[in-house]
Each structure stands twice: as C-alpha cells, then as structure tokens.
Amino acid sequence: MIRWRNGVVTNVKTSWPGAAELAVDVAGVEIRALAYVDLVGLPQPGDRVVLNTTALDMGLGTGGYAHVVAIPDRLPADPPPAPGHLVKARYTPLQTTVLGVDEQDSQWHATLRDADDLDGMPVVVADLHSALPAILAGVWSTEDAQAPLRSDDRPAGPVRVVYVMTDGGALPLRFSRTVAELSSAGLLTATVTVGQAFGGDIEAVTLHTGLLAARHVLQADVAIVTQGPGNLGTGTRWGFSGVACGEAINAAVVLGGRPVGSLRISSADPRGRHHGVSHHSLTAYGKVALAPADIVVPDLPGEFGQKVHTQAQRLAGRHHVVTAPVAGLEEELRRVPVRLSTMGRGLDDDPEYFVAAAAAGAHAAALLRHDG
Numbered sequence: 001m002i003r004w005r006n007g008v009v010t011n012v013k014t015s016w017p018g019a020a021e022l023a024v025d026v027a028g029v030e031i032r033a034l035a036y037v038d039l040v041g042l043p044q045p046g047d048r049v050v051l052n053t054t055a056l057d058m059g060l061g062t063g064g065y066a067h068v069v070a071i072p073d074r075l076p077a078d079p080p081p082a083p084g085h086l087v088k089a090r091y092t093p094l095q096t097t098v099l100g101v102d103e104q105d106s107q108w109h110a111t112l113r114d115a116d117d118l119d120g121m122p123v124v125v126a127d128l129h130s131a132l133p134a135i136l137a138g139v140w141s142t143e144d145a146q147a148p149l150r151s152d153d154r155p156a157g158p159v160r161v162v163y164v165m166t167d168g169g170a171l172p173l174r175f176s177r178t179v180a181e182l183s184s185a186g187l188l189t190a191t192v193t194v195g196q197a198f199g200g201d202i203e204a205v206t207l208h209t210g211l212l213a214a215r216h217v218l219q220a221d222v223a224i225v226t227q228g229p230g231n232l233g234t235g236t237r238w239g240f241s242g243v244a245c246g247e248a249i250n251a252a253v254v255l256g257g258r259p260v261g262s263l264r265i266s267s268a269d270p271r272g273r274h275h276g277v278s279h280h281s282l283t284a285y286g287k288v289a290l291a292p293a294d295i296v297v298p299d300l301p302g303e304f305g306q307k308v309h310t311q312a313q314r315l316a317g318r319h320h321v322v323t324a325p326v327a328g329l330e331e332e333l334r335r336v337p338v339r340l341s342t343m344g345r346g347l348d349d350d351p352e353y354f355v356a357a358a359a360a361g362a363h364a365a366a367l368l369r370h371d372g
Contacts, residue, residue: 005051005066007033009043016181018174018199024049024066031056035068036174038199039096041076048073069094086205088198089171101192101202101217102209108217115212118257122222122364123211125249125293126262127242127280129169129229130342131357133178134333135262136161136187138361139222141332159365160189162220164210165197166248168227168241173199176229181338190218197228207251222364223257233280235273242280246288253291258367261285261295261319262360263312267304268350269343276304277311286315294367295319296360298326300352308352324359333358 007024013032014021022043024033033051035043043049053066083106084099099105102112124135139161163182165173173179173193182188193200194210202217204210207225214220225248233240245261252259263285264278273279285295297312299305312321333340333347333354340347340354347354 001054002052003054003057004069005053007031007049007051007066009045009047009049011045012043016174016177018172018180019177021065022049022068024051026051026053026066031066032064033066033068034175036172036199038174039094040068041071041074043068043071047071086203088196088203090196096198098198098203100209101204101213103205108213111216112209112212115216116255118211118215118252118255121211121215121220121257122260122367123248123252123257124222124224124260124262124360124364125245125252126224126226126357126360127245127264127278127284128231128342129165129176129178129226130340130353131262131264132163132224132226133182133187133336133338133340134354134357135224135361135364136182137332137336137354138329138358138363139365140187140361141329141358142362142365159221159368160219161187161222161224162190162192162214162218163188163200164192164194164207164214164223164225165200166207166225166227166244167193167195167197168232168244169230170228171197173197173228178229178338185337187337189220190214192218207248208255211251211255211257221368224361225252237279237283240280243284243288245281245284246290249285249289249293250291253293258364259291259293260360260364260367261289261293262357263295263297263308265298265308265352265356266350267352268345276307282311282314285319289318293319294363295321296324296356296363297321298329298352298356298359299323300326300355304352322363324363326355326359329355329358329362 007026011023022033050069051066086100191200192210214223
C-alpha cells in the first residue's frame with residue numbers, strides 16, 4: 001500500500017517541462033523526490049511537502065522517486081474555467097481533468113468524428129519506452145526523413161514524427177526526460193497521450209483516436225507507439241505490460257496504417273527468455289497481433305545474428321518478416337542527444353537492443369518514399 005511521509009524541500013535540483021526533481025529532508029535524511037508542477041505546483045526550498053515514498057522504499061528502478069502529493073501550506077490556485085472533461089487517473093485521489101482532442105469541446109472534434117483512416121501512415125510499435133530514441137535515430141538516418149514525398153496537403157519539409165504514449169508504464173508523460181530532450185532537439189514533432197496516460201501535447205481517449213489525431217491533427221508522417229517509462233512483468237507468458245504491442249498492431253491495421261514491429265532483442269540480458277528475441281516480442285506479435293505487420297529483423301553478424309533470425313521466423317506465418325541492414329546505425333545512435341539505456345544497460349553494454357529499434361525506424365522512414 002502507500003507509504004506516506006512529510007518532508008521539507010531543501011533544493012530544486014533540476015527541472016524539465018512539467019516536472020521538477022527535488023532534494024527533500026525527511027526526518028534528517030535527504031531523499032530524491034519528483035513533483036509534477038501541473039498537478040501540485042512548483043515546490044520551493046522550505047516548503048513542507050506530503051510525499052508518497054512507496055516506489056523509493058521498494059528500490060524500484062525507473063520509478064524510484066518519492067512523489068510529491070501536495071504542498072499543503074501553499075496549495076496552487078484553482079485553474080481558470082476551461083473546456084475538457086476527460087478524467088485521467090480516474091477514481092484515484094489524484095484524478096485530473098484534461099481536454100481530449102476527440103471530445104465535443106475540442107476544436108478538432110469535427111475532424112475526428114468521422115475519421116477512420118491513417119492513409120497508410122507507418123506506425124512503429126515497440127515494447128519498451130527505451131526504444132523511442134533508438135527508433136528516432138533510425139528514422140533520421142535515412143534521406144527519406146529529410147525530404148519525404150508529399151501526396152496530400154500536409155506541409156512539405158522534413159518528416160514529422162509523433163510519439164503516441166500508451167498507459168502500460170508511467171502515466172505522466174512528464175516523467176520522461178527523454179521525451180523532453182527529444183522534443184527540444186526537434187527530433188519529435190509532438191506527443192499524444194492515450195488511455196490513462198496524460199501530459200502529451202494532445203490527449204485522446206483511446207489508442208485509435210490517438211493515432212488518428214497524430215495523423216489528422218498533428219500531420220504526422222510517422223507515429224511511434226510505446227508505453228511510458230517503466231515496464232511491468234511477472235515472468236509469465238502473458239503477464240507483462242508490453243503485450244499491448246500486439247493490440248497496437250491491430251489498431252494500426254484496422255485504421256489503415258502500415259504497422260512496423262520493432263523487436264526487443266538482447267545479447268546481454270542474463271535471462272534466457274529475453275536472450276535473442278525476447279519472449280515478450282514473440283508473444284505480443286505472434287499471439288496477440290491478429291493482423292499482419294512488417295516485423296523488422298536487424299541483419300546481425302555471427303552466431304547471435306543467426307539465433308535472432310531463426311527466432312524471428314516464428315512470426316513469418318502471420319507477419320512480413322523483413323531483414324534490415326544495420327550498417328551505420330550504431331554511429332547514428334551515438335549522435336542521439338539523450339542517454340540510451342534499457343534495463344540499466346547502455347549502447348556499449350547491449351548494442352543489439354538499440355540497433356534493432358533503429359532498424360525499425362529506418363524501415364518506417366523508407367516506407368514513406370516507397371509508398372509516396
């Protein structure tokens with residue numbers, strides 16, 4: 001259950017859009033805490049704060065912060081009246097309302113009311129949030145990303161990539177410094193949060209309307225779908241949050257998109273079920289996805305590459321398994337302006353994981369020219 005603490009802010013250590021990392025004194029011990037400023041306001045040194053320390057006390061990785069629940073002596077002012085009745089984190093003590101792009105008060109309601117086609121837009125799907133910057137590295141590694149063809153009235157220029165964040169991991173998009181830095185660097189055009197996730201540039205009720213909004217509101221050329229930071233797994237075939245990858249493939253196909261499956265691959269993970277192609281990918285794409293996608297298999301050398309190729313062929317009956325070149329992708333990954341990390345491992349520790357995601361991004365970008 002929840003572990004509550006009172007503390008006093010000693011320092012605002014760093015901040016990024018929508019979030020602030022704090023040093024907080026709790027009974028003489030300094031701990032690391034995170035405040036979502038849109039929800040609780042911006043704490044200042046000397047403020048008394050009420051904290052939820054559950055994840056910190058449990059020693060969780062991505063979620064290992066104390067979280068500021070309230071600044072009880074300096075509550076934020078009520079927001080001005082505004083449209084929007086989508087409730088996120090609903091029926092919890094911290095439920096909040098947002099304006100959904102698809103609801104009646106939205107200026108885009110008429111656009112989305114009858115929209116049901118992604119016009120063949122590539123939709124890259126990945127299991128973990130850590131794949132996002134690597135997929136982007138692959139997208140931007142191609143000439144197709146620099147000057148894609150246009151076949152409609154969307155603005156000409158470099159490819160527009162929109163991130164659609166699902167609610168399998170972190171619910172607040174503001175938790176992701178990766179997204180903030182990728183957006184600041186111009187590699188991401190915009191973000192959409194769907195389901196119970198919140199904090200994107202636009203909000204949507206479902207993954208389906210989130211994808212349609214990415215295309216018809218944000219003018220995306222490519223969409224990337226992953227859960228937020230964090231991943232819940234139980235060591236069972238079906239009990240992991242990444243199973244939603246299969247549902248994302250189905251949604252993209254139903255809406256007339258071109259789904260591209262990014263495989264979760266590792267040569268460094270000590271767990272046998274994740275060595276080579278993770279069982280998460282094999283289950284999500286091989287069992288949950290009922291519609292065909294391009295499953296991108298990086299053309300890796302040696303015995304490990306052969307293992308990956310053999311494992312991926314188990315998906316060939318349902319999907320189009322694409323063997324993709326990897327030359328130059330590691331160099332592109334080293335140019336990404338964020339820290340690459342998955343399960344505590346960086347690019348040098350587990351390069352195949354990031355190269356596989358980059359290969360999927362490059363394949364999606366190549367589809368723009370091919371389909372254009």
